[in-house]
Amino acid sequence: MSSVIVETLKRTKGGNGINPVEIAQAARTTPEAALRVLEKFLNMENPDGTRLDSSARFNLASEAVRLGALQAVLRALTWQEFETFSEECLGRACFETQKGLIFKDGRRRWQVDIIATRGQIMLVLDCKHWESPNYSSKFYAAVRHHKQSLGPLVRHMKIRGLLGNHQDVWALPVIITLFEPRVSVLDGVVLASVAQLGDFLEHVTPYDSDLPFILVPHIVESPIS
Structure with a gap:
């Protein structure tokens, strides 16, 4: 799960929308599995194409840190x-x-x-x-x-x-x-x-x-x- 979150953070910098196929490829899972993870932690149905605001990105980052991916999360964040x-x-x-x-x-x-x-x-x-x-x-x-x-x-x-x-x-x-x-x-x-x-x-x-x-x-x- 943490790899899906980290790849989502990387690929939604600068206002880019969620692309489940790209995220799944990078996280070595299926688009369906990636969507299930994101639906759970973003609390929304089918987030495909969604642009994440700073609050949503921070919530995702916090979940990944809780799952043990602190260093990967921090590298995926912007300096701000x-x-x-x-x-x-x-x-x-x-x-x-x-x-x-x-x-x-x-x-x-x-x-x-x-x-x-x-x-x-x-x-x-x-x-x-x-x-x-x-x-x-x-x-x-x-x-x-x-x-x-x-x-x-x-x-x-x-x-x-x-x-x-x-x-x-x-x-x-x-x-x-x-x-x-x-x-x-x-x-x-x-x-x-x-x-x-x-x-x-x-x-x-x-x-x-x-x-x-x-x-x-x-x-x-x-x-x-």
Whole structure:
């Protein structure tokens, strides 16, 4: 069943309609069997030709993950859906999230994929939907840029009153990827695959000495380079 769902996700990117014959060939089953799977999980009769909206695609992806096809599902999603999937994981771990925050600091424009807060913790996430394996050297530019965004982000949030009592807030920069990175922390930024995200969120705490948390006032006083 999961192979039918994954092939459906692959072939309905960009608004393409469901083609049971193509899906069945790729999933090595019959068109009739593929339709039965899709009818069950989409809750509709004969979805042949149907264009799936983002909600339907996400529901299909969730079912395939439940069936054990996480990595295949994530590769079948668009980068926007990958961000949404990461945000959903954060929500399930009781984090409040903001996605796609765009702001200016002086003349420079910045964008942060996801900000997630829970109690004293503020995770600043950059989602990388990279298809190739995650060698450490691949991350250097992304890590540098992500760290540089923290100061402007905190200033933006302070000005708009989005930090509350920021004296007690601990920030953690995180890069989320498709594949498991070779290292878990690189130059003060956490690297994790989305498959590792659930376990990471369950145990994350600013009192873990292995995690490079930064007290928010220190970010403003000593900008990170």
